[in-house]
Amino acid sequence: MELSRIDVHLLRGCCLEAERSDVVGYQLEGWSNALNEFSNPHLTAVISEIKTGSRILRELADLSQVHKDRVPLILNPLNIVLPCLSRSLRDITAHYEDRTRQKLNRWRHMYHTMTNEAGGLSLPGRFMAYNQYLSSLRDLLIRSPNFDLNMLEKLRRQIMQLREARGIPPPTIQAGPLVRYDSLLSHVSDPTVHWAEHIFSLPLPSRTALGRHQLSFNDDQISLTVYRNGIDKSPYLLLRIFDQGTPWFSVRGAHELCIERDGSSLQLKRWSRMERRSKTWAVLHFMTWEARNKLTVRLGPEEYALCGEHKLFQARVFDDGFKHSLIVYEDIATRALRLHAAVWDGELRQCPVWTAFVTHQSASPTWLKRVSHHRVRLADVQLYVFCRQYRQQNQRRGAVGAFEIHFVSEEAARRFEEVFYPPQTGPAVVVSTGI
The missing domain is CATH 1.20.1410 (I/LWEQ domain)
Structure with missing residues (x-):
């Protein structure tokens, strides 16, 4: 229109x-x-x-x-x-x-x-x-x-x-059509809530300040809006700036962007088909650190790497009836930990299912409990779910809703426990495993 x-x-x-x-x-x-x-x-x-x-x-x-x-x-x-x-x-x-x-x-x-x-x-x-x-x-x-x-x-x-x-x-x-x-x-009624809307409405369990502070969004002179397109049902990013009082807009689909992290900033790069490389579209700086599309263009393997984190642990789990890969990442800048679940195999292999930031609650000796050879429960963890089909309530147990993780192997459950509670007999030996 x-x-x-x-x-x-x-x-x-x-x-x-x-x-x-x-x-x-x-x-x-x-x-x-x-x-x-x-x-x-x-x-x-x-x-x-x-x-x-x-x-x-x-x-x-x-x-x-x-x-x-x-x-x-x-x-x-x-x-x-x-x-x-x-x-x-x-x-x-x-x-x-x-x-x-x-x-x-x-x-x-x-x-x-x-x-x-x-x-x-x-x-x-x-x-x-x-x-x-x-x-x-x-x-x-x-x-x-x-x-x-x-x-x-x-x-x-x-x-x-x-x-x-x-x-x-x-x-x-009369501006616009006549509307009764x-x-x-x-x-105004739209009963369907996209998983992304739900994620951004959740409060952060904690806020960990980043060391390097840059310019903010400058009193709303810069605005970034993430939305789902009503035609192709895909996520898009709308960037708005002001130049001498005139608003300028730029829209890119998530499938057109490479998103990398550099310290406290996110580098949003558009993919240049002509030059076969990514070029900067926007750089966004944040104060705290606490996100598969059929349209996505084919990229080099390095474009999928998460910068600023390294892997401490990986194992197979049964999660809401699916086989997932559970990974523990450590943030290089803050030393904080993050749980990341992804599809184990098939067409959607490595596609993220949920993530959860490990907060100060993990310091409690009762936060993690080994309830069987293959099962571990986390007393307090908030999931950010990226898949509409995933039902985290099926993994919640007890009156407090502890989150249960069912590992395929007993060894993986033990090694996961040792990531957070190293053995008392000596220094922790943290191993990445594909079990």
Whole structure:
């Protein structure tokens, strides 16, 4: 579906107002510093809501590149809120630049004036309403089960009242197709949750800081979104940057990228068919270390190697009725351990099934228990599962849900135990084994 010039203008308007929000937020922070008003709850709340709005606006612009088929649903609502939001931000700037008043009087005059013109709605409350409305549009765009049609309509009426109070006429141009509100409910229910969505919604069991810190995502000036394409059902990565206020997007399928780790960064390289080698597409730096596609191009064996880790142990296990390869990796930078289960044989050989980070809980003498010659139970371990068919609950035992690992051989079970609890008689001899 191709968008009109007006529709594209509205989506760019999200980025424009996000930039304006950043500027206004910095202005108000300057006031707060100059007036020593750090404890002023109203000023603090306004700054916080404006910064939140900036983030949501950019998120809407990013997600519109992912859910293009649903963009028409949010165009007319955007045409309602963006002019009103823009007027509020420009009004704040006008008050900020009013040199006829002292700074403290400027802030007080602005706060009371803008509260009165909104029928008593406080200035933080005004921006909170904008943010709730924009969040509701985001939920509509991504088919979130949190989408509340009644809340959207309530906020729409409130914003229309704000427009009227500020002398902003109703939208004269219909943006996007005419959509009845009572028909939106059929668009928001999507009972299928992809395993990747589930993984990224899980909390990390621990956070281990990395030593080398680089630039962050720079106050949302850079954004990376991972999503599943609705046509080929494959994962794609959307990268967004700003250049002189204009958003630039680049999309690559996971099957087009080689992903390597270098210390605290991930190197994302695109495969050049012409040069038969990988070339840098993006470099992402993180603060903590704690992811098979039929479209994947054929790569050299070295492209599949995991950099920054070395293998301590490997053995065959029976896992939810399947034969898997269980590997223990040690991170070279942090010395931390990671469990990794992969398909043992067949067409999907070496395809990851799940991984789990070994946290500080493993220091407890009761974390790992040998329950038989071939079976070991881990008292506290969180799995990140990459396969929809895998059912980890079939491996959970007891009231606390200890995770049971069934090794093919008794020797493998013993060696796995020794990785974490070396024999007391001497130094541990850790062996990699293909048993």
